[in-house]
Amino acid sequence: MGDLRANFLTRAVEWLRAGYPAGVPRGDYVALLGVLRRKLTEDEVRRIAVDLAERSVLAGADPISTADIEQMISAAMLQQATPEDVVRVSARLAAGGWPLADPPEAG
Template identity: 50%
Template sequence: MGLTGWVSSVVGWLRAGYPDGIPANDYVPLIAVLARRLSHDEVRAVATELVREGRLPVDDADIGTVITKVIDELPCEEDVARVRERLARGGWPLADPRGAA
């Protein structure tokens, strides 16, 4: 399955923000940040691609678990802020680039 342009862009920002891979303590806040902008299917597509590239060292079942954890128990704002800062350094737009006007 190929990535859509938007999901491909998100993966690119994550590569730039996390050039050495995503540390375990950022999994949940990262998914929380992504879930604020992306659909459930888009979050899963991004996570699947990151796993395929070896940047997110979890398996497919773990992706679902992390997404469920975000839905059930939001990460603390400090963790989310840390992840947003890394993503911004990697080029993640602070405003919705899909033009939510």
């Protein structure tokens, strides 16, 4: 992975931590993973999912396992996020600094 991409992935984890300082609620994972897929590769989403699962276990309250998140990563599960879920998650990510808008095309 290139330095620029690795830096973006590191920043993505930082944005998630800022947007969800107390950890991601179980009900937000489906929409969150769907939003992440818009900017990240499948492998990057999986790496972030593992990080989220590890943080969830450390937080103690209603921990989510890597296996739970892997099940949510499937396309069928991600399609079940409601528009309201996506708006809520997008707002949390934006509050943490996540770039929701795509950068303008170079002209």
